[in-house]
Amino acid sequence: MCKIYRIGIDAGGTKVAYGLFDKEGNLLDRVQHPSDLEADGPAFADQILDTVHTMMDRHSLKKEDLAGIGICMPSYILFDTGYIYLTSSLPKIRDFAMKAYLEERLPGVKIVLDNDSNGAALAEYRKGAGRGLCHMVYVAVSTGIGSGIIIDGKLFRGSYGWAGESGHMLATPDEGVLCGCRNRGCFMSYASGRYVPKHLKMRMLQGKESSMQLIENLSCEDLLQAYQENDELAIEMVESMAHYLAVCLYNCYMLLNINVFVFGGGLTNFGEALFGRVRKEFDKYDQIPLPVEFRFAELKKDFGIIGAAELVIE
Numbered sequence: 001m002c003k004i005y006r007i008g009i010d011a012g013g014t015k016v017a018y019g020l021f022d023k024e025g026n027l028l029d030r031v032q033h034p035s036d037l038e039a040d041g042p043a044f045a046d047q048i049l050d051t052v053h054t055m056m057d058r059h060s061l062k063k064e065d066l067a068g069i070g071i072c073m074p075s076y077i078l079f080d081t082g083y084i085y086l087t088s089s090l091p092k093i094r095d096f097a098m099k100a101y102l103e104e105r106l107p108g109v110k111i112v113l114d115n116d117s118n119g120a121a122l123a124e125y126r127k128g129a130g131r132g133l134c135h136m137v138y139v140a141v142s143t144g145i146g147s148g149i150i151i152d153g154k155l156f157r158g159s160y161g162w163a164g165e166s167g168h169m170l171a172t173p174d175e176g177v178l179c180g181c182r183n184r185g186c187f188m189s190y191a192s193g194r195y196v197p198k199h200l201k202m203r204m205l206q207g208k209e210s211s212m213q214l215i216e217n218l219s220c221e222d223l224l225q226a227y228q229e230n231d232e233l234a235i236e237m238v239e240s241m242a243h244y245l246a247v248c249l250y251n252c253y254m255l256l257n258i259n260v261f262v263f264g265g266g267l268t269n270f271g272e273a274l275f276g277r278v279r280k281e282f283d284k285y286d287q288i289p290l291p292v293e294f295r296f297a298e299l300k301k302d303f304g305i306i307g308a309a310e311l312v313i314e
């Protein structure tokens with residue numbers, strides 16, 4: 001028994017999930033704990049090490065039994081060295097040599113650290129909606145917007161590691177809502193779960209009537225419900241989201257000429273209400289009569305740990 005198990009870790013702003021996988025990719029064990037928003041890089045990594053050791057002990061595994069550990073985080077990561085510059089939903093985890101820190105404490109174990117959208121893209125490409133394709137773009141439409149690009153069957157990371165940060169491409173430079181990346185007018189500031197409620201609140205404060213309540217934690221679920229009840233502001237907002245998403249996708253299509261987009265993330269629960277409109281808007285810009293496919297992700301809640309574990313065998 002040697003180097004046959006993989007551990008995939010999906011570390012986000014609300015929880016850290018761990019999956020133990022065998023050689024065939026079967027999920028043998030799964031645990032999770034809430035994310036410690038107060039932890040800095042080393043403290044966060046120590047929590048991960050503790051949980052990994054507990055998981056290994058429970059299955060009587062030694063370091064030699066591990067093919068590697070893959071970790072996905074919502075961060076700007078210099079891929080080659082595994083150095084984290086910024087983490088959008090865990091602001092204390094920044095300027096940290098995470099991979100080196102873990103390697104020092106788990107000598108001999110392969111550690112791969114990558115952005116969460118890249119992990120999700122790999123999971124959908126190998127096990128989900130992208131099986132059998134040559135090229136594909138995965139787009140997470142969620143709290144934020146991010147994508148993972150597969151070219152010739154492999155993740156394309158670019159020079160540093162953050163190729164596919166489509167949500168931070170600028171739709172209206174210097175204008176609009178301030179994004180976590182410190183710029184104004186990013187595509188995600190018009191069409192993602194964290195920012196759409198800000199637009200709704202602004203419209204309501206300007207006097208726009210709506211069945212939605214002007215509450216602190218107004219969410220996209222409230223928006224979807226109001227949309228289904230034909231609320232005028234909700235319809236206006238979904239149309240605006242669809243517009244910016246479609247422009248973002250069209251720009252990606254023009255840049256990469258990849259003709260399959262796979263959508264994941266929480267806002268896919270808007271279904272046709274949003275993505276039907278995105279389709280129409282996209283087609284309005286696309287002047288060439290060749291197919292461009294929009295698909296929804298197939299993997300359910302474990303896509304994060306599956307993608308993280310897949311990184312090990314890249």
Ligand SMILES: [Zn+2]
Nearest residue numbers: 168179181186
């Ligand atoms: Zn941004």
